[in-house]
Amino acid sequence: MSAPIIKIDGISKSFGTFKVLDGLSMQVMPGEKLALIGPSGSGKTTILRILMTLERIDSGHIQVDGEQLYHMERNGRLLTADERHLAKMRQKIGMVFQLFNLFPHKCVIDNVTLAPMLTKGVPRAAAEKRAMELLDMVGMVDKAKAMPAQLSGGQKQRVAIARALALSPKIMLFDEVTSALDPELVDEVLNVMRKLAAETDMTMLLVTHEMGFAHDFADRVLFFDRGRIVEEGKPDEIFRHPKQERTQGFLKKIIAAGHRV
C-alpha cells in the first residue's frame, strides 16, 4: 500500500460569512481517478481551486506528493509557504478550467509551448515537438497554427488539456470541463479524458455534472454537500445504491434534469 498523493487534513475555507469548506479531510491515492459531485455551492470546485493555489485555506493542512502545500518546514518549524515554495508545488499539479482560459493572443501551439519554455527552460524545438505529440493525442494537430477564437468550445477545451499536460503534472484537476460546451461537443472532450485515463497513471480529480461519465471514469466518487463529504464509494454504490438521503435527493434531481447516469 503506497502513501496517498494528496492528503487533506481538516481544511476550512470561508468566503465572507459563507463557509464553503468546513473541516474537510480526504485522501487521494496515486493514479486514482476521483469524481467530485454535488450541488453547486457544495465546495467541490473550491477544493480543486485550493489544490491549484488559486484560493488559500483558512485553516488545516494539505499534503501533496509528500510535501506540505501551504506550509514549509524551516528548522523544524512549520511556516506559511512563500511564493517559491508554491511555485515548486504547482509543478506537480495541472488544471483544466470550465471556460478553457486559453490565451487568446497566442496560437494553439504557442499556448501549449509557453509554460514549458518559460517555467522549465525547455528549448523551443523540444517544446514544439512535445506540443505536437500532445496535440496529436487530443486530435488537434491540424489546428496547431490556429488562433483560439477560430476554435469551437470542444476544440478549445482539448487544447487546454494539452496545455496542462505539457508540464507533465502528476495530478490533473478538471473543473467542470464540459459544462460550458454545447451538448454535441461534450463527447469529444470526454473521449480525450478517457484516453488520458487509459494511457497514463496520472492522478485525476474531476468535478462534474456528467454523472454517466463520472460513473464510467472514476474509481471512487465523493458526494459533497455544504462543504462536507456526505457519502463516498465506488461509482456503482453511489449511483445505484446511495445510502444517504441527500445523495438520493441530489441524484434524483440530476436525473430529472435530463442527465444520464
Added chain:
Amino acid sequence: MTQWSGYFGLILQGALVTIELTLMGSVLALVMAFLAGLGRLSRFFVLRALATAYIEFFRGTSIFVQLFWAYFVLPFAGISLTPLQAGVLALGLNVGAYAAEVVRGAIKSIGREQYEACTALNLGRWQAMHHIILPQALLVMLPTFGNNAIELLKATAVVSLISLADLTFQAQVVRSQTGNTLVPFSTILVIYFVLALLISWGVRSLERRMARGLDGVRV
C-alpha cells in the same frame, strides 16, 4: 507673394518643432505611463505611493505652470534646460500621468481567468504580466493612447510661451510682422488638424494589426 512664401517657410519650420516635441513628449509619456501604471498595481506600498503621488500631482496641476516650473524655476536648483528639453519634460510628465491611468485600467480589464491560467501553468508574476497580460492589455490601451497623443500634440502650443519656435510661436511671428491673423492662424489650424489625423490613422492601423487573429476572422 515671395513675402508670403517666406512666412510659410517659418510656419513649416514651426511644424517640424511641433512634430519633434510631440514625438519626444510621447516617448517620455509612454515610459512614464508604464512606470506609473505598473507602479500603481505593485505589491509594494512605496511603489504604489510614488506612482499615485506622481499621477495626482501632474494631473492636478496645469501644464502651463509645470512648463514654467521646468524652464524658469529649475535653474534655481541648478538644473538649466533648453526650451526643447523643458517642453518635452513638461509634456511627457503631464500626459504620462493621464496615460498611466490608461495602463492601469487596461491591465485591470483583463479577466481573472487569464491570471488563473497563468497560476495554473506556474508562470511567475512578471512572466504572466509580460507574456499574457500586457499583450492583451496593450490592445485595450491603444485607442486611449491615441487620444492622449492628440492631447499632447495640442498641448505643445504652450511651449511658444517659453519662446520655443513651434507652430503657434511662428504664427504669432507672422501675425506681428504682417498684421494678418487670418492667414497664419488658419494655416496652423489646418496643420494641427492634419497632424492629429495622422496620429488617429496611425493608431488605428496599429490597432488593426494587433487585433489580427483575436477575433477569429484572420490570422
